[in-house]
Amino acid sequence: MSLLCVTGMDAVQDGQESFRGRLERSSHTAFIDDGVLYVWGGYQMADEEDVVLPSDEIWLFDLYSGTWEQRELTGDVPPDLNGFCGSYLNGTLYIFAGSMAAATQMICLRWTLGVGVTDRLIYFGGYGCKTVGDVQNGSPSSFIVEELSWTTIGGTLFRCWGWNNEVNVFDTLTSTWSLPETRGSVPAPRGCHAAAILGNKGYITGGVESAQLDLYCLDLDTWTWTCMVNSGSSAPVGRTMHSMTATPDGTLFVYGGFGTFGPTLDDAWQYNLHRKEWTQVNHQHKDKPRVGHTSCLGNDSDIVVFGGSSNLTLQMDVVAILRSPRQQHCSDVLVFQTQPYPLSRLCEDFIGRNSAMFERHLNILPSKMQDRLEKRCAFFFEETLKPFQNSPLSA
Numbered sequence: 001m002s003l004l005c006v007t008g009m010d011a012v013q014d015g016q017e018s019f020r021g022r023l024e025r026s027s028h029t030a031f032i033d034d035g036v037l038y039v040w041g042g043y044q045m046a047d048e049e050d051v052v053l054p055s056d057e058i059w060l061f062d063l064y065s066g067t068w069e070q071r072e073l074t075g076d077v078p079p080d081l082n083g084f085c086g087s088y089l090n091g092t093l094y095i096f097a098g099s100m101a102a103a104t105q106m107i108c109l110r111w112t113l114g115v116g117v118t119d120r121l122i123y124f125g126g127y128g129c130k131t132v133g134d135v136q137n138g139s140p141s142s143f144i145v146e147e148l149s150w151t152t153i154g155g156t157l158f159r160c161w162g163w164n165n166e167v168n169v170f171d172t173l174t175s176t177w178s179l180p181e182t183r184g185s186v187p188a189p190r191g192c193h194a195a196a197i198l199g200n201k202g203y204i205t206g207g208v209e210s211a212q213l214d215l216y217c218l219d220l221d222t223w224t225w226t227c228m229v230n231s232g233s234s235a236p237v238g239r240t241m242h243s244m245t246a247t248p249d250g251t252l253f254v255y256g257g258f259g260t261f262g263p264t265l266d267d268a269w270q271y272n273l274h275r276k277e278w279t280q281v282n283h284q285h286k287d288k289p290r291v292g293h294t295s296c297l298g299n300d301s302d303i304v305v306f307g308g309s310s311n312l313t314l315q316m317d318v319v320a321i322l323r324s325p326r327q328q329h330c331s332d333v334l335v336f337q338t339q340p341y342p343l344s345r346l347c348e349d350f351i352g353r354n355s356a357m358f359e360r361h362l363n364i365l366p367s368k369m370q371d372r373l374e375k376r377c378a379f380f381f382e383e384t385l386k387p388f389q390n391s392p393l394s395a
Helices: 018-021 132-137 343-353 355-362 367-389
Strands: 003-006 008-011 029-033 036-041 043-046 049-053 057-064 069-075 085-089 092-096 120-133 143-145 150-153 156-171 176-178 194-198 201-205 215-219 224-227 245-247 251-259 266-273 275-283 295-296 303-306 312-316 322-323 333-336
Touching: 029 092, 036 092, 036 150, 036 303, 069 150, 085 120, 085 367, 120 201, 132 156, 176 266, 176 303, 201 245, 201 251, 215 295, 245 295, 245 303, 251 312, 312 355, 343 355, 343 367
Parallel strands: 194 245
Antiparallel strands: 003 092, 008 069, 029 036, 036 057, 043 049, 057 069, 085 092, 120 156, 143 156, 150 156, 156 176, 194 201, 201 215, 215 224, 245 251, 251 266, 266 275, 295 303, 303 333, 312 322
16 A cells, blocks of 8 residues: 655636536545645546546635635646545645545545644554455454455465454654554444544544444554443444544534445534533534535534535445445535634624625725635625525535
């Protein structure tokens, strides 16, 4: 497996009317920097076939104005990938693992524990390949072999595929890998789980077949695992391919995913790390189930969700679990408010919604503030046109 860095970008503007079809995707990566959502990679459907999206382009969504822009990547561009990990750290997007061809099975080779801590990238678990020797020499509880995944050479077992619970660390300063020895209540091997980092602790949840959603914490100083104990309200149903985002106030925000018992989910939950309890979130996007989407922390503790599929279904084959060929990918941006907005944002949004009242006064403001308010006016203007244009924006 290789880890690639994406840094060089050249601007290429495209027509807004063609964005929707080109933006629809799942299993991509996204991050937010200075009020802009960046989206890279993933796959979409074309003629009932999975198509891995071009790796030489990245899409930018301005969260203030609600407008999209495409940029072309330069330099040592990664191959077209699906099922990879994306981590944004210190101004650089790191891409790790993945498949270079569209897959018919649900595959997540690695899933990042978070976007990184200081100068480290931390990866947990996932679905991948090991030799028979690696499996026999490792801990019996650290790798679950997938049935019918054996490869033979000359009638001799050689390698197999399965799920692991390893923790791997990449040091971005020295470009070296390490495998820290963990202890405590180690999670079971899994893939397609969700993860987040808050302070010096990492959290992972889901990705295993269970009735309720589990939650584990890894202390990144002592490499000690803890199974979080739920109290009070019931935990969410078990799920995979969902998202989890940490907020500064000490909560973990979980959205969507593919339920253990089948449906694509549209529920949102918050786990309070201080009270150690789950609370279901009442939100305005209950008609938008999502699986294989991304979730990022925006301004004012907003949770920004992009893409994913709204109707993932699975079909049993003789040797595999296959995705339905009629999977519907999405291109809308969903914003979840988790905290009361500060007065400054409330004023900006009021001016944006009532731009005609303030039009004569905007040009006397400082240029930076004027630019920001003009973007908010453009954002809410587009909002009023959504019923007529079928816009991909939803906030």
